[in-house]
Amino acid sequence: MSEDAIRLVDVKKTFDGKDFVLSGMTLSVPKGSLTAIIGFSGTGKSVMLKHILGLYQPTSGQISVLGTDVTRLSPDQMTVFRRKFGVLFQGAALFDDMTVLENVSFPLVEHRRDLSESEVLVIASQRLKQVGLDEKHYGKLPSQISGGMQKRTGLARALALDPEIIFYDEPTTGLDPILTEMVDNLILETHHHRQGMTSVMVSHDLEAAFRIADHVAMLDAGKVLLFGTPEDFFKTDIELVKKFVAKGMKQGMKQR
Numbered sequence: 001m002s003e004d005a006i007r008l009v010d011v012k013k014t015f016d017g018k019d020f021v022l023s024g025m026t027l028s029v030p031k032g033s034l035t036a037i038i039g040f041s042g043t044g045k046s047v048m049l050k051h052i053l054g055l056y057q058p059t060s061g062q063i064s065v066l067g068t069d070v071t072r073l074s075p076d077q078m079t080v081f082r083r084k085f086g087v088l089f090q091g092a093a094l095f096d097d098m099t100v101l102e103n104v105s106f107p108l109v110e111h112r113r114d115l116s117e118s119e120v121l122v123i124a125s126q127r128l129k130q131v132g133l134d135e136k137h138y139g140k141l142p143s144q145i146s147g148g149m150q151k152r153t154g155l156a157r158a159l160a161l162d163p164e165i166i167f168y169d170e171p172t173t174g175l176d177p178i179l180t181e182m183v184d185n186l187i188l189e190t191h192h193h194r195q196g197m198t199s200v201m202v203s204h205d206l207e208a209a210f211r212i213a214d215h216v217a218m219l220d221a222g223k224v225l226l227f228g229t230p231e232d233f234f235k236t237d238i239e240l241v242k243k244f245v246a247k248g249m250k251q252g253m254k255q256r
Contacts, residue, residue, distance in 0.1 A: 004064070005031040005165055005198035006052055011061030013047060013222075021047045022058070023222035029215070034191045034199040036209035039219035040244065045202050048219070049167060052200075053085065054078040066164060083111050086158035086166040090173050092150040094142040100153050101138040104128055107160040127156040130193070131186065148179050155186060159194075166190070168201040172208065184208040206248035218244065 006029040013022040022044050029035045037045050050056045051063055054070050063070050066084060073081055094103050104124040108115060115123070128138060131152040137145055142153070151171070158166055168187060172180040184205075191199045191212075203209050209216055210230040217227045218241055226233065226241050233245055 003031055004028045005033075005066060006200070007062070007064040008048070008051075009062040009064075011048075011051065011058045011063060013051065013056065013059050020059075021222055022051070022061075025061070025219075025223050027217055027224050027227065029198065029200060031198055032196050033214040034188070034201070034212060035215045035217065036213035037200065037202045037217050037219065038204070038206060038209055038244075038248075039225075043219040044222040045219055046169070049169060049200075049202055053087070053167070054082065083161050084164045086161065086163035088151075088154050088158045088166070088168045088171055090170040092142070092154035094150060094153060094157075096142055099139050099141060100128065100133070100145065100149075101125065103142070103153055104157045104160055107157060111161060124156070124160065127159050128153070130159065131156045131190070147175065148182055151179075151183050152186065155190065159190070163197070165198045165200065168199070168203070170202055170204060172203070172205050180205065180208070184212055188212045204248075206245060210249075 008025050008027045011022050011025045012020055014020045101124055104127055105120050108120045133152045172183050218225045
């Protein structure tokens, strides 16, 4: 069995046949690791994530997730395969007309038809407890809870199907420093408490990436410019990486 949860080999993507958003991306994400994806805007972070999730097909190259070549799966097969994933979106992306408990129950209702209604509610409640949300909030709508509670609810929903990989897409964008630190710690705690789960975080927050991630990948021009430990980024001789890290860390200090 491969030790990589995700492997991209020379992946290229063009939408117009001329300009390549991904221009030969090669990346291996170790199983059980917490890996952060960083880089300037427009370097291919979101496009790469959508390829891994099977939302985009590459123009060329190979993409393997949990040992499966996802480029060869049919749409129906990909829908089933995505049960192995959990995704926490940038804005939590909760359903406005569903309660907290209903939001977390939704993936179970859709994908676990073998479960009874009471079993669904038990699992959803367990996930909410795991992310530290008090039971008194379960019957509330998203508009009736704080931003931090919305993030916890979104994470509980992402964990509902007990995924092997969880993706965090810019989880702290637009949040104040206190809430940002809460979300960062929640990601770290979730990763450590779920044995064997692989976590992938696309983030603009370098301070958080270097603090909580085991590995960091910096993208540039549709390729991986550097992959390594946080320490590798502070020791590198690559000028663009040094500039990006210095600027990102400086901005982080100003915000705090």
